[in-house]
Amino acid sequence: MERRVRGRLAVGPEGVLRAPVVAACLVILSACNASPSQDLVAKGRQIFFNETFQGNGRTCGTCHPAENNLTLDPAFIATLAPNDPLFVAEFNPDLRKNFENPRLMRQFGLILENLDGFVDLDKKFVMRGVPHMLGLRTSVDSPQGPRTGWSGDGAPGDGSLRSFATGAVIQHFTKTLNRIPGQDFRLPTEEELDAIEAFSLSLGRQQDLALPLPLKGIVPKRGQEIFLDNSLGKCNRCHANAGATANFGAGSIGNANFNTGVENLPDQPADLSGELNPADDGFRTPGDGTFNTPPLVEAAETGPFFHNNAIETIEGAVAFYDGEAFNSSPAGKLLAAADPDGVGIELDGTQIVAIAAFLRVINALENIRQSVELLESSRSKGIAHRAEAKELITRSLNETQDSIRVLEGGGLHPEAVAHLREAQTFAKKAARSLFFRDRLTKQAIEEQNKARVQLVESS
Amino acid sequence: MRKLLAGIAVMGLWLACLAQAHAQQMTEMYIPIGQSPGVSGKSSLMGAIESVNPQKHTLAVSGPSGIQEILLTDRTRIWLDRTQARLPNLTGTLANLHKGLKVEVKFRDADQKRVAEWIKVQVAESGAPARKP
Numbered sequence: 001m002e003r004r005v006r007g008r009l010a011v012g013p014e015g016v017l018r019a020p021v022v023a024a025c026l027v028i029l030s031a032c033n034a035s036p037s038q039d040l041v042a043k044g045r046q047i048f049f050n051e052t053f054q055g056n057g058r059t060c061g062t063c064h065p066a067e068n069n070l071t072l073d074p075a076f077i078a079t080l081a082p083n084d085p086l087f088v089a090e091f092n093p094d095l096r097k098n099f100e101n102p103r104l105m106r107q108f109g110l111i112l113e114n115l116d117g118f119v120d121l122d123k124k125f126v127m128r129g130v131p132h133m134l135g136l137r138t139s140v141d142s143p144q145g146p147r148t149g150w151s152g153d154g155a156p157g158d159g160s161l162r163s164f165a166t167g168a169v170i171q172h173f174t175k176t177l178n179r180i181p182g183q184d185f186r187l188p189t190e191e192e193l194d195a196i197e198a199f200s201l202s203l204g205r206q207q208d209l210a211l212p213l214p215l216k217g218i219v220p221k222r223g224q225e226i227f228l229d230n231s232l233g234k235c236n237r238c239h240a241n242a243g244a245t246a247n248f249g250a251g252s253i254g255n256a257n258f259n260t261g262v263e264n265l266p267d268q269p270a271d272l273s274g275e276l277n278p279a280d281d282g283f284r285t286p287g288d289g290t291f292n293t294p295p296l297v298e299a300a301e302t303g304p305f306f307h308n309n310a311i312e313t314i315e316g317a318v319a320f321y322d323g324e325a326f327n328s329s330p331a332g333k334l335l336a337a338a339d340p341d342g343v344g345i346e347l348d349g350t351q352i353v354a355i356a357a358f359l360r361v362i363n364a365l366e367n368i369r370q371s372v373e374l375l376e377s378s379r380s381k382g383i384a385h386r387a388e389a390k391e392l393i394t395r396s397l398n399e400t401q402d403s404i405r406v407l408e409g410g411g412l413h414p415e416a417v418a419h420l421r422e423a424q425t426f427a428k429k430a431a432r433s434l435f436f437r438d439r440l441t442k443q444a445i446e447e448q449n450k451a452r453v454q455l456v457e458s459s
Numbered sequence: 460m461r462k463l464l465a466g467i468a469v470m471g472l473w474l475a476c477l478a479q480a481h482a483q484q485m486t487e488m489y490i491p492i493g494q495s496p497g498v499s500g501k502s503s504l505m506g507a508i509e510s511v512n513p514q515k516h517t518l519a520v521s522g523p524s525g526i527q528e529i530l531l532t533d534r535t536r537i538w539l540d541r542t543q544a545r546l547p548n549l550t551g552t553l554a555n556l557h558k559g560l561k562v563e564v565k566f567r568d569a570d571q572k573r574v575a576e577w578i579k580v581q582v583a584e585s586g587a588p589a590r591k592p
């Protein structure tokens with residue numbers, strides 16, 4: 001239908017006259033097609049990446065950049081310009097002290113948070129990584145109420161995801177440490193909070209996986225078995241279906257907090273730096289030592305890991321649960337109490353790598369799903385929405401690059417990687433092409449599907 | 460098997476005992492009275508202080524539905540709202556609560572509305588408690 005209209009635009013004596021009218025109709029029709037929720041998500045996206053709330057220049061996207069899986073790591077930080085608002089503490093004299101620690105930010109991707117109050121700023125703060133925001137729809141709810149941020153208590157007001165942005169603006173967007181609304185920043189309006197929440201919930205997975213998956217690779221397949229084995233890996237207890245909800249046999253208890261002993265890890269990178277890095281007591285003030293369970297499907301592409309970015313690789317993150325810090329923690333002891341042999345988690349090197357391989361593959365599968373979805377969406381955009389189509393293809397390219405990175409990082413599925421590279425080639429051409437975009441996009445989708453078939457049995 | 464079930468029961472109990480997830484209260488201190496997202500106009504009480512009883516740790520607030528007595532615990536946070544004076548907000552104490560001052564109260568239990576989780580009180584420019592003229 002749309003193509004026929006486009007044909008009329010190109011040919012015929014009346015085309016010249018009709019072109020603007022038809023183009024206008026296309027825009028109007030397109031606007032009518034967008035549902036209220038889509039409009040809200042689009043508004044939220046606009047606010048998230050562009051609105052500074054009259055503060056220090058940061059936006060939500062400063063710490064949650066779209067091109068880096070909505071999180072920060074030192075490699076990405078190193079690509080930013082010196083005047084990027086992330087580094088505002090380096091060039092705004094009012095924020096030079098007690099706002100960020102530039103060295104820990106640049107070296108380890110750590111952000112300063114005053115979770116235990118805004119007095120004694122020299123000593124009272126914690127340094128935390130930036131959690132990604134993918135799959136939030138599956139990872140915030142708990143019977144005790146919403147859990148946001150690394151310790152599950154990241155939002156002021158009613159503690160909901162919707163209220164999170166208000167706290168973020170006060171903590172991270174302020175021009176001075178006085179933090180006076182209307183002077184150092186403005187608070188988000190009710191409408192803006194609605195839009196940011198809608199956008200946040202639209203990111204990534206909208207539902208949990210249903211494990212086990214019919215995986216093809218021998219090592220990832222074994223990794224999945226260990227992951228699901230409640231007497232060996234025991235991962236599925238707190239990360240049911242590799243998500244962020246816990247299930248101890250009597251049904252899901254939603255997203256939960258645990259003290260897993262991460263704070264007791266020896267030789268934490270930030271500590272080794274010699275910079276002041278106070279202990280983080282987690283949930284509440286004073287804290288109870290617990291932290292929130294993140295989803296694992298997106299883990300392989302969103303390191304460094306844990307609330308303090310203590311571990312760089314997914315293999316290292318899995319290995320943490322085999323270590324002393326975890327097994328002597330309250331959570332480790334509870335697992336041991338539930339074990340017939342009194343063992344917490346005990347894994348060998350090959351098993352650790354197998355679980356990581358499994359996590360890498362499910363991450364790649366999720367990226368492929370998103371890539372295909374984005375490419376399909378781009379195909380539905382007519383010539384009047386070429387820029388939108390190009391943006392969708394660009395986002396798909398980012399996802400594909402992540403697929404390649406997580407698979408190659410584990411030496412997994414080289415055939416799938418080859419198809420993903422082909423998909424990239426077609427998608428790049430599609431983004432540039434004026435006349436063959438649809439055909440090239442279709443070819444990119446085919447290559448994505450071929451890659452998927454390498455990873456998992458087709459249903 | 461018994462040990463497994465016992466362990467699961469312990470874990471279940473432990474999780475069930477976790478109190479309701481509270482919001483990160485620390486940025487809350489900078490949110491002016493009446494603007495707390497999801498709380499103001501919904502579950503909080505806004506009004507003027509009628510009386511303070513430091514011995515009993517109670518506060519009487521005159522709100523839209525009459526005078527309500529509120530209990531303060533050692534976990535109740537008190538913040539001095541100086542936003543109107545364009546000054547930074549401060550942490551306060553029971554001594555900052557005086558008759559006539561405008562307050563907003565968030566309750567620990569939104570249904571019973573008895574124990575205060577936090578109290579914001581509007582104070583004068585100096586940061587000293589403003590008394591009703």
